[in-house]
Amino acid sequence: MKLYEYEAKKIASENNIPVPRGILASTPEEARRAAEELGGRVVLKAQVLVGRRGLAGGIRKASTPDEAYMIAGELLGSSIRGERVEKLLVEELVCFERELYLSLTVDRSGRSYVYLVSPLGGVEIEELVRKHPEKLLKISADPFNGYIPYMSRLAAKFLELPRREWGLLNSIMESMYRIMINYDAELVEFNPLAYKCGGGLMALDAKITIDDNSLYRHPEYLKLYGRELSVLEAKAKQLGFSYVELDGDIGVICNGAGLTMATMDLILYYGGRPANFLDIGGGAGRDRVREAVKLVLENPRVKVLLLNIFGGITRCDEVARGVVDALESSKRRIPVIVRMLGTNEEEGRRILEEKGFKVFSEADEAVREAVRVSRGEV
Amino acid sequence: MVLVDRNTEVLVQGITGREGSFHTKLMLEYGTRIVAGVTPGKGGLEVRGVPVYDTVYEALRDHPGIAASIVFVPARFAYDAVLEAIDNGLKIIVVITEGIPLHDELRMIRYAKSRGVTIIGPNTPGIMVPGETKIGIMPAHVFKPGRIGLVSRSGTLTYEIARELGKRGYGVSTVIGLGGDPVTGLNFIEAYRLFMDDPRTDLIVLIGEIGGDAEERFAMYYSKLDVKKPVIAYIAGKTAPPGKRMGHAGAIISMGMGDYASKRKALIDAGIPVADTPSQVPVIVGEILSRRSKH
Numbered sequence: 001m002k003l004y005e006y007e008a009k010k011i012a013s014e015n016n017i018p019v020p021r022g023i024l025a026s027t028p029e030e031a032r033r034a035a036e037e038l039g040g041r042v043v044l045k046a047q048v049l050v051g052r053r054g055l056a057g058g059i060r061k062a063s064t065p066d067e068a069y070m071i072a073g074e075l076l077g078s079s080i081r082g083e084r085v086e087k088l089l090v091e092e093l094v095c096f097e098r099e100l101y102l103s104l105t106v107d108r109s110g111r112s113y114v115y116l117v118s119p120l121g122g123v124e125i126e127e128l129v130r131k132h133p134e135k136l137l138k139i140s141a142d143p144f145n146g147y148i149p150y151m152s153r154l155a156a157k158f159l160e161l162p163r164r165e166w167g168l169l170n171s172i173m174e175s176m177y178r179i180m181i182n183y184d185a186e187l188v189e190f191n192p193l194a195y196k197c198g199g200g201l202m203a204l205d206a207k208i209t210i211d212d213n214s215l216y217r218h219p220e221y222l223k224l225y226g227r228e229l230s231v232l233e234a235k236a237k238q239l240g241f242s243y244v245e246l247d248g249d250i251g252v253i254c255n256g257a258g259l260t261m262a263t264m265d266l267i268l269y270y271g272g273r274p275a276n277f278l279d280i281g282g283g284a285g286r287d288r289v290r291e292a293v294k295l296v297l298e299n300p301r302v303k304v305l306l307l308n309i310f311g312g313i314t315r316c317d318e319v320a321r322g323v324v325d326a327l328e329s330s331k332r333r334i335p336v337i338v339r340m341l342g343t344n345e346e347e348g349r350r351i352l353e354e355k356g357f358k359v360f361s362e363a364d365e366a367v368r369e370a371v372r373v374s375r376g377e378v
Numbered sequence: 379m380v381l382v383d384r385n386t387e388v389l390v391q392g393i394t395g396r397e398g399s400f401h402t403k404l405m406l407e408y409g410t411r412i413v414a415g416v417t418p419g420k421g422g423l424e425v426r427g428v429p430v431y432d433t434v435y436e437a438l439r440d441h442p443g444i445a446a447s448i449v450f451v452p453a454r455f456a457y458d459a460v461l462e463a464i465d466n467g468l469k470i471i472v473v474i475t476e477g478i479p480l481h482d483e484l485r486m487i488r489y490a491k492s493r494g495v496t497i498i499g500p501n502t503p504g505i506m507v508p509g510e511t512k513i514g515i516m517p518a519h520v521f522k523p524g525r526i527g528l529v530s531r532s533g534t535l536t537y538e539i540a541r542e543l544g545k546r547g548y549g550v551s552t553v554i555g556l557g558g559d560p561v562t563g564l565n566f567i568e569a570y571r572l573f574m575d576d577p578r579t580d581l582i583v584l585i586g587e588i589g590g591d592a593e594e595r596f597a598m599y600y601s602k603l604d605v606k607k608p609v610i611a612y613i614a615g616k617t618a619p620p621g622k623r624m625g626h627a628g629a630i631i632s633m634g635m636g637d638y639a640s641k642r643k644a645l646i647d648a649g650i651p652v653a654d655t656p657s658q659v660p661v662i663v664g665e666i667l668s669r670r671s672k673h
Contacts, residue, residue, distance in 0.1 A: 106480060108560045108590045111487050143484045184481055214479035216454060246619065257558060258532020258587055261614035266655055268617045277618070282476075282515075282533070283397070310534045310541075312503075312517040313397075342517050342537070363538065364657050 001210045001221060002049045006089045008206035011183065012190075015175040018168075018202040022091035031072030034090035035065040044071050047087040048080045052124070056080045061093065094202060099192035100159055101125065103207075104141075104176045106186060113141040113180065115173065117155045121192035147177035161195065168201050184214035232298060239291050241278055248273025250374050251302035253292050255280050255314045263308045266363060272371035275302045283313040289322025290329075297332045304335045306370040308363055311342025320348035324355055335373045339366035380527070380552040380572045380579070381470055381496065384510040387443040389434065389468070390415040391459045392450035393425045397474070401450070401515050402426050408512045413441045416459075434466040446470035448504065448513050453477040456500065460486045464495050472513050473499035473557070483561045490563060497563025502555035503533040514555065524549015526663065527573035529566060530585035531556050531592070535614055539585055539656045546660035551579040560589070566596035574607060581608045581666065583659060584650070588615030589636045597644035608666050611645045612653045613638060 003011075009019045023034035024047075035042045046058035053059060058080045062068035068090065075085050099121035107114035117137040120128055129136060137158045139151045152170040161169060176188045190203040215222045236243030242257065250267050252274050254260035264274040276299065280292050296302055309319050319340065327336065339360040340348050349359045360366035372378045388405070392398040393415025403426050406412055412428055414437040421432030431437040438444055447468050451459040456475045463471050464486075471490070478500050490497045498505050504514015509523035516533070520541045528550050530536040540550060554569050556562045566584060573579045586593040593613065600609060616638040642652050651666075653659045 106484065106560065109565065109592060109595055111484060111491070111561055113484075143481070143488050181481065184479055186480060211480040213453065213477045214481065217479070244619070246617075254534070256532060256534030258530070258535030258585070258614050259538055261587060261616075261618055262535050262538065262612075262656060264618070265614060265616040269654055274617060310517075310537050312534065312537060313400075313515060341541070342520075362657075364655065 001212055001215065001224070003208045003210065003221075004047045004049065004087075005045060005206055006047055006087070008208040009089075009203070011179055011208060012175070012203055012206050015179055017172050017175050017190075018200065019206065020091040020094050020202060020204065022089050025072060025088045025090050026076070026086060028069045028072040028076065031088055031090050032065045032069040035062060035068035038090065038092045040064055041093045042068055042090050043093055044068060044075060045089045045091065046075050046078075046080055046085040047089055048083040048085060050081040050083050053080050058085070094194060094204060095197035096192075096194035096202070096204070097197055098195040099204075100195060100201075101128070101191045102155070102172070102176075102193045103187060103189035103191070104173075104180050105189075107138070107140060110140055112143060113177070115139040115141065115151060115155065115176075117158055119159050121194075125191065141177065146181075147174050149174075162199075164199065165195070165201060172201060172203075179208065183208065184211045184217060185209060186211050232295060236278070236295055239288070239295070241280055241288075241292055241295070243295065244277040245299070246274050246276055247301070248275045249301050249303040250370050251275050251278075251296035251299065251305040252308070253278045253280060253289075253296060253305070254308045255282065255284065255310065259308065259310055263306070263363065263367065266367040267306070267371060270368050270371045272367075272374050275299055280314070284318070284322075286318045286322040286325065289319050290325040293323055293326035294330060297326070297330050297334070302334065304337065304370050304373040306366065307336070307338045307340070308366065309338075309340045309342070311340070311344065311348075314342070315344045316340045316342060316348030317344040317351060320351035323357075324351060335378075337366050337370045337373070339363055379507040379510060380505075380554065380576050382446055382505060382511055382513060383507055384409065384411075386411060386445050386470075386511055386513070387441065388412045388513055389437055389441075389444045389447040389463075390428070390450065391417075391434070391447055391463065392452070393417055393428065393430055394420045394423065395450055395452075397515070398450035399425045401474075402428060404515075404518070405448075405512055408518050410511045410513060413444060434462045434468070438466055444468065446472065446513060448472040448474060449499075450474050453479070457482040457486055460497070461489065464490055464493055469495050471495060471497050471563075472502065472504050473497060473563070474502060474504060474515060475499070476501045476558075478559070480560065483559060487561060487563050498554065499557040499559075499563060501559045502557035502562070503536060504555055506550075506553045508550050508553075516553065516555075520544060521553060522549035523551075525551050525578060525580040527551050527576065527579040527582040528553040528585070529556065529569040529573070529582060530554070531587050532558055532585065532614065535587075535656070536585055539583065539612060539659050542657050543583070543660050543663065546664065548660055548663055551576060556592075565592050567599045570596065570600070570609070579607065581610070581663060583663070584609055584611040586611060586613045586641060588613070588618050588638055588641070591636055593641040594636075594644040597648035597650060600650065601648035608670070609650045610653065610659060610662050610666065611650050612656060612659055613641050613645075
């Protein structure tokens with residue numbers, strides 16, 4: 001779960017990481033007052049979870065409180081890459097000489113934590129890795145030993161920071177590790193970390209992502225969980241499915257993430273476009289399947305529904321009953337194509353064929369059929 | 379076979395739960411030698427004829443031959459259960475549990491490595507030697523005994539590909555589910571080394587997916603080997619959008635790593651053919667095997 005910038009900065013500041021003075025505003029009037037309090041010249045930052053908001057006009061400077069009022073009026077309620085702006089973070093303008101990059105995340109293949117350090121802050125880290133791999137320093141931190149001060153000396157040398165800043169960098173990196181552990185974070189990122197005019201370091205932006213699997217240990221965030229999702233995605237989360245909306249027209253329901261992705265890929269391979277990713281998980285019963293089918297049918301773009309089920313723990317007869325329940329209670333009539341295999345396959349097939357469905361055994365055939373139907377060729 | 383065989387004695391942690399007891403039954407039916415189970419507070423019970431203990435210590439006292447454990451314990455207690463198994467000296471631990479907090483996984487896997495313990499998973503379908511033993515939850519009937527090593531990051535997709543192989547008469551020597559989480563006890567390189575040393579494996583099918591760089595790292599490793607067994611790959615997630623979590627915690631494209639194109643290119647550059655669809659896998663297997671037999 002991603003935290004908003006203002007939430008991440010609050011955590012950073014509580015852990016003695018310098019951040020700009022800032023005030024949260026949800027109306028233009030609040031933005032004006034915030035600007036007055038901060039001395040007039042401010043930056044207004046849209047609080048959204050999508051990336052690259054700066055390029056999308058979500059970060060604007062104001063020279064006076066009146067200008068802050070005007071800009072806030074434009075930003076609040078607008079949409080940045082599909083996400084509505086509800087709050088602005090109004091911050092003092094900070095003079096800086098250089099923009100650095102500093103983050104702490106998990107190194108999957110190294111099975112440890114890793115600090116990523118770069119003198120090229122402000123740019124996208126993805127681009128950085130691709131174009132200038134030599135400008136990125138990785139410092140591995142073992143889960144048993146945690147942060148060790150020498151790591152900051154390595155980072156300081158790489159960033160060419162003067163000696164007087166070493167102590168501050170040490171304290172920032174130590175705090176990042178503490179945040180990582182205390183908040184069960186997957187990512188703690190400062191981009192940019194500014195080297196200020198006249199010295200000192202300050203996190204001008206902050207990103208913290210909390211591991212969804214550990215949210216039960218953080219009840220204060222658990223209740224906010226799911227806020228970055230679309231309406232249907234949030235509903236799926238409540239029902240316990242993994243659901244991601246895409247822009248095609250073939251509704252997809254499968255069991256298992258790998259099989260679901262493979263099914264979407266097959267659709268593309270045969271010239272169709274998936275409308276969603278929906279993994280009902282292992283061992284889904286009749287009720288769960290019914291809700292999954294209803295959910296996909298709520299998406300008006302879906303022209304045909306494709307189920308691809310490989311029963312292991314999941315039982316085909318339960319799936320079949322769930323599909324029948326959903327379609328009998330739904331007003332929408334769209335073609336449904338089922339491919340079903342594995343545990344209790346015969347019973348599942350019988351239930352569906354009695355209701356007039358065609359049931360496939362081969363994934364390729366079922367997907368080809370779904371693509372033909374979506375193109376209106378059947 | 380790899381890591382386990384028909385003689386491996388197995389402990390089930392979380393044996394009294396819904397999944398634990400159900401799969402204990404299926405594993406017993408397959409012939410797996412399950413000799414004991416553990417659920418704290420349920421010691422003294424029996425599940426499908428298997429005695430249940432409160433602690434791993436007591437299970438080992440009565441059944442000193444136990445060599446492997448399979449863990450069905452719920453996510454928030456899994457760290458506790460896995461560490462109990464490691465501290466009692468078990469060397470192979472299969473963690474079926476899904477949804478374990480990332481920091482717990484990191485610590486348990488690092489600890490296991492330091493003690494010479496192999497963790498399979500978490501979030502894995504398990505490990506199986508068709509015809510001998512199944513320490514996992516996979517539907518046994520799709521895996522025919524044979525000479526292909528299967529290693530995978532996902533469950534049902536492995537079943538799909540095993541079935542496609544079986545349709546063309548190709549069986550499996552051992553199947554290892556690495557697990558769908560970002561951090562797992564085994565990776566492709568480590569699994570490949572196990573297959574390399576296994577005289578019953580001729581060829582390896584690698585089933586990957588987007589996210590992370592495990593496939594790219596394997597490709598790099600493989601390209602530098604002098605002596606190698608043939609590897610064929612399938613990668614899921616070509617159509618997945620960046621930044622979205624596709625079910626598996628591992629299946630997210632981020633930090634400029636792990637998209638489909640980069641994995642495919644790395645594998646092909648290393649001389650590993652990549653199938654476009656699951657049903658192409660046995661076709662490529664057939665081409666490679668016939669080429670080899672002609673030499």
